Each structure stands twice: as C-alpha cells, then as structure tokens.
Amino acid sequence: MDFTALIKLYFSIGISYSEILCCLAINHRIVISMRTLKRRLTELRLYRRKYPSNILNVALFVAGQISESGCQNGYRWMHRKCLLAGFLTSRSVVAALLSLLDPQGCELRRRKRLRRRNYYAKGPNFIWHLVSYDKLKQYGLCINGCKDGFSRKIIWCKVTCSTSNPRINVGHYIDAIEQFCACPKAVRGDRGTENTHVAEMHNFLTNTVFHI
Template sequence: MRTLKRILKHQGLFRKKFNTDILEAAMFIQDKITSTGNQQGYRWMHLQCTQHGITITRDNVQILMKLLDPIGVQIRQKKRLRRRQYFAKGPDFIWHLDSYDKLKRYGLCINGCIDGFSRYLIWLNVYTTSSNPRVIAGYYMEAVSSRKGCPSLMRGDKGTENGHVAHMQDFMTDRKGFHLWKKYRESKN
C-alpha cells in the first residue's frame, strides 16, 4: 500500500477530494437547460459538467435538475418526448430521398423516395450500387416522367449520389436552392 501511494504521489495522481461549488454547478446546469439540453437527462448533464471541468456527483446533478427543471424531468420520466412538428403544403410539395446501405456487402443497395405530404412511396428500388449519381438521377427522372411533374422541394443527405438530383431539381424548378440537404445530428436527440 505504501508503494502504491508513493507511486501515485510521484505521478501526481490523486482521488478527487473536492467538488465544485454547488451554486456554480447550478448556474452551469441552468444555462445548459435553457440553451441545448432541455430534453436531456441527468446522465448527459453530468457528462457535460465533467467535460467543462465541473466536479460534481451524479446524484447532485439529478437533484439540481429536479429543482431547476421539474417539468422536463416529469416529461422524461413519462418517456414522452416533445416531437418536432412536420408540415408539407400539399402533394408533391416535398420529396424525401435516401439510401439504405446495410445490405451492400450482399450486393443489395436500396434507394427510396417518399412524398412528404401523403407519405406516398415515389420509388423504392434495389440495385447493385447506390453511390452512383447517374443511377439515382435515373430513378428521379423516371418518377418525374411518370408523375408528370417534379416536387417544389427535394430533401436528401449530402452524399455523392444525390448531387445530380440536386442539379436536376434546380434546373426543373428554374431556381437554385430547392434541394434541401439533410443535416446530420451532432448528438442522438
């Protein structure tokens, strides 16, 4: 035990013996609740405190969150999250485009598109590749010709496969910026 203590002292390692002032931690948690962490639980909040140099126990974070955000804690305990509202003006106003590559190693690449208003499946195709922009553009052109028109807006991720579709959408609507790029979430929320 003596040897272990000596090595720890020599390395400058020690057990956390002191906590940050509870008022400072409460102000930090309140700031996080009002800005980005209004739907997050106490485990996430404890991680944020630790990452920002605030030393506090998880139990104290839980108590502070019950005091500072009782409604949010109650909603999270019921496991009912506040969902975002989705609205589309009408049929063929916005189409959502995406690929599914989980089966790519078996030679199956799935690509689909859905109407945002009616949830009507515009196309769902399986091919050997989903990263070729010409293939996806072909699906788009088939859908436009069979439906005799294109959507006002198109939404897809920033993959290489959607580049041609974005250019065609801009050309068909005769305006730039009518292909919306889906933003990736920074955290699972």
C-alpha cells in the same frame, strides 16, 4: 458552369476543402491538388477564418433559426446553416451563441431529450424525401427509395448495385417525374455525393437555387 463558378458554389455551401476536391473530380472530372485549390480561393478572396462576419448579425440569424424550424439544431448544424447563409464564423462562436440564446435547448440536447417537432407539408408533390439503405450492400443489394411527404405515397423503391452513384439516383428521379408528370417543389435527402446530381437536376427543372 466554369471552374471558378464551381469553386465559389462548393465553397458557399460550407463543405470542406477535401470535399470540394472530391466533388470537382466526381461530378465534373476536374482533378486539382489541394495547393491549387487554396491558391484559387486566395485569388478569389474566399476565406473561412479570415474576415469573420459581424457577430451581431450572426446572433440575429441564429435567434431567427431558433424561433423557427432550427430550434432542434445543434451547434454543428447551426454552424453549417450560417455558412449557407453567407456568414463567416467559427463553430465555437455558434456554440457560445446557442448557449446564450437557447440554454434550455442546449440542456435538452445534452441530456438527449429533444422536443418533438410537428411535420408539415403543404400538399401533394410539395416535398419528396430521398433515402438510401446500404445495410445489405455486402450481399449486392442496395436500396434507394423516395416518398411524398404529404401523402406518404412511395414514389419509387429500387434495388441497385450501388447507393453512392449519383447517376443512378438522378435516373430514378427523372423516371419518377416522367411517370407522374409532376415535379416536387423541394427534395430532402442526405448531404452526400449520391444526391448531388438530383440537386442539380432539381435546380434546373424548378429554376431555383437549392441544395439537398
């Protein structure tokens, strides 16, 4: 993937400019300045605040999310979903739409009384959940685990020297696929740099566009 395509990809998933620079440096060994990044984004006509999307289309998208799996999402996560869907809008607009479309949900979130959702997985190996535990990192023990969402089977539970190295996590992922001769349809984990290689490998193996 060339430099321009990488910038478009990271811009489309809604991460900040500083996070784009970190991803380029860590994942692709491309080191550029903030000024260079902004200049390239301008050349590609990629803007965060300029030319916002039609508010009616954003409202329809938010309403659809509220009626489905996004009923518990706050305005920050809903704003990120809008960016991932290709809408250019601000957090304040999303917050205002949520207060109009789902006032009861906003009140419950304000009082920290969330409605419990029902977890559902279609079958074995439909979705794997990744998790990293770094509370013992000061003792040199970094735990990385994965389990199947349907059967609750532990796919792996490894102790390594780091929970932030994406190469370690993708190594566990590849070893598990070879061991079970199966690849999950979806992978769920934290939106951190430690899972970027897993997302890229999953896209390659399943021929889909997927982001953790």
